[in-house]
Amino acid sequence: MNPGNRPHVAYDEIIKLVEPRSTVLDLGCGDGELLQRLRQERSCRGRGVEIDEGHIRTCIGKGISVFQGNLDQGLADHESNAYDYVILNQTLQMVHRPDRLLREMIRVGRNVIVGFPNFGYYLNRLQLLFRGRMPVTGTLPYEWYETPNIHLCTLRDFRNLCATVNIHVKTEAASHKGRPVSPIAANLFATEVCFLLVDSLKSI
Amino acid sequence: MSVEAERKSEPGVVAPRYFEFGSQNDGLTLDSGQVLGPVRICYESYGTLNADASNAILLLHAFSGDAHAAGYHSSDDRHPGWWHSMVGPGRPFDTDLYFVICSNVLGGCQGSTGPGSVNPETGDRYGLEFPVITIHDMVKAQIRLMDHLGIQKLLAVAGGSMGGMQALEWASRYSSRVQGAIILASTSRLSAQGIAFNAVGRNAIMSDPRFRDGCYYDGEPPTRGLSIARMVGHITYLSDESMRMKFGRRLQDRDSMDFSFADQFEVESYLEYKGGTFVDRFDANSYIFLSKAIDYFDMETTHGSLENAFATTSSKFLILSFSSDWLYPPYQSREIVRALMRKQKDVSYCEISSPYGHDSFLLETERQAPMIRAFLSTLSQDRTMDGVP
Incomplete structure (x- = not known):
């Protein structure tokens, strides 16, 4: 996805969820x-994980520690509970096994933040329904x-996936082009969603 | 001594300089316990040291490198220094901004004290009597040079291969004196495969009848053995793909194979040529001492673990590996990165996809240059913000 198109609102949502002075691992950190x-x-x-050399160069120029890695190969290079937050923004739908990556994120971070485009958005449904x-x-x-x-999901x-893999949803923020959407109508009207997750076992 | 202020930024024609120490009870205490002195270190520098001596970068050469990193030794010299494409005005090691130094390693044979130097106690060349040198010993000699140049804290150290090992030692043991470490195609310990190739090289040298236990300085040196060692080395610096691209199965100076044992393939004459030119500039005994230093280098064993090695470092790291490098494979760089991440250190890592094998760190200038440039500029900014002298 072209970073210019990526709504910075998503960043605002994520930043709100992060406690000050914590340690963060951003998967697919882009620029x-x-x-x-x-x-x-x-x-x-x-610290960022990124696969693209150009983005890595940009991160280094910003003084950001960045590690070249392929998310499809898991997070074996990272220790368990090494970070306060592990963030995966707009990338979940691009990996081969989102379920496995989620478990890996839960292993590495005390909290996990996932932001992704909601495929249930009504315009997606209408295009499929009327245009086929x-x-x-x-x-x-x-x-x-x-x-x-x-x-895409x-x-x-x-x-459902979170429930299946024993991940507890702490908060859930849905938005339509930057404006908040009520949780009840979210699956139909939200373009973007952002979840704060913890391990069900750790959260007890 | 005042430092190189007169030199213009473009390396152009440069002359090596020499720094000597250790003649008056201030010899270098080696890891082996022996004290070595006097010690002479050959070095070159490019650019200008600023008033608070905060813009110095030390380049650390690889196994067969020397102090001549950039520029030319005379106006009709056709061969620039080994990292000329990276050092100069506007280049990543920008001599308009930084004062760049490179010195020949202790144990080497290109101006610094090594087995080919005269032992003051006997009046003869050291040969195999030269004390065993470690990577850490090389760094200790470099620290003496920095003291001499009035540089308390380097902005960065940078090196590939054996140079990367030195950079790791700097950042692990002397991080108060180095703000950032750039480590290219290197390792915290050589693989069994790497040791094996070094052993073949040493065997080739030692089985040359002219080697005579390293006491060949008054006669013919063991050029055949040394050139075979170099040929083996060159194979390990390339890759299957780079050899295929560079030579394929092309024949040298002939259209078809005749049934003789003369060199027929281009790759054969390339290796012969590389081996042949190497013996003119390298001492067989230095080959033995330096390759042993590489073999013995092992940060895990020395410090108990890699994490311990980096537990107290305050340096920032930029670590680059190359996908086709099978001599210093990327997984070895990643081990270092993982240890640094576990210790919550500042480290950036990229595996550059390149076909050129271990040689990539000298060839992939355009790929690594932007990262090195960006890393150096953040180091300078940090330095300005911290106000560190």
Whole structure:
């Protein structure tokens, strides 16, 4: 997804969830903007994982520690409970096994923040229903054959996955192009969702 | 001595300098316990040291490198220094901003004290009587040079391969004197495979009849053995893919194979050529001492664990590995990065996808340059903010 299109509102939602002075691991950190804001606005110590060499160079230029890694290979390079927060923003739908990555994130972080586009958004449904075609929208701008989004899910799908893999949802924020959406209507009207998660076992 | 203020930023024609110490009870105490003195260190520098001596970068050369990192030794010299593409005005090690130093390692044969130097106690060359040198000993000699140049804290140390090992030692043991460490294609301990190739090289040298237990300085040196050692070395610096691209199965100076044992393939004559030119500039005894220093280097064993090695470091790290490097494979760099991450240290890591094998760190200038440039600029900013002298 083109970073220019990525709503910075998503960053605001995430930053709100992070306690000051915590340690953060941002998976798929891109150009490091979120980590930079967390450092400035929350005094966090952060580290990024990124696969793209150009993004890595940009992060280094911002003084951000960045580790080149492929999320599909898990987080074996990271210790259990090494970070206060592990963040995965707009990337969940691009990995081969989102369920496994989620468990890995829960292992490495005391808290996990996941932000992703809600495929249940009504315009996606209408495109499929009336045009009989895979949806192409502002948040999902790709044709089906070229999309990096190989595991799109709805908000409700994600809640189910969390329950299945023993992950407890602490908070859930849904928005429609930056404006908050009530949880009851979220699966239909939210374009973006952001979850704060903890291990069900750890949360007891 | 005042420092190099007169030199213009473009390396251009540079002359090596020499620093000597250890003649008056101030010899270098080696890891082996022996005290070595006098010690001479050959070095070059590029750019200008600023008033508070806060812009110095020390480049650390690899196994067969020398102090001549950039520029030319004379106006008709056709071969620039080994990292010329990286050092100069506007280049990553920007001589308009930084004062860049490179010294020949202790135990080497290109200006610094090594087995080919004269032992003052006997009046003869040391040969194999030279004390065993470690990577840490090389760094200790570099620290003496920094003291001499009036540099209390380096902005950065940078090196690939054996140079990366020295950079690791700097950051692990002397982090109060180095703000950032750039480590390219290196390891905290050489693999069994690497040791094996070094052993073959040493065996080639020692089985040359001219080697004579290292006492060959008054006669013909063991050039055949040394050149075979170098040929083996060159194979390990390349990769299957780079050899295929560079030579394939092309024949040298002929259209078809004849049925003789003369060199026929391009790759054969390349290795012969590389081996042949190497013996003109390298001492066989230094090959033995330096390759042993690489083999013995083992931060895990020395410190108990890699985490211990970096427990107290305050340096920042930039670590780069290269996908086709099978001599210092990327997993070894990642081990260092993992240990640093476990200790919550500042470390950035990238595995650059490159076909050139271990040699990539000298060839992939355009890929690594932007990262090194960015890393150095953040070090300078940190330094300004901290107001550290």
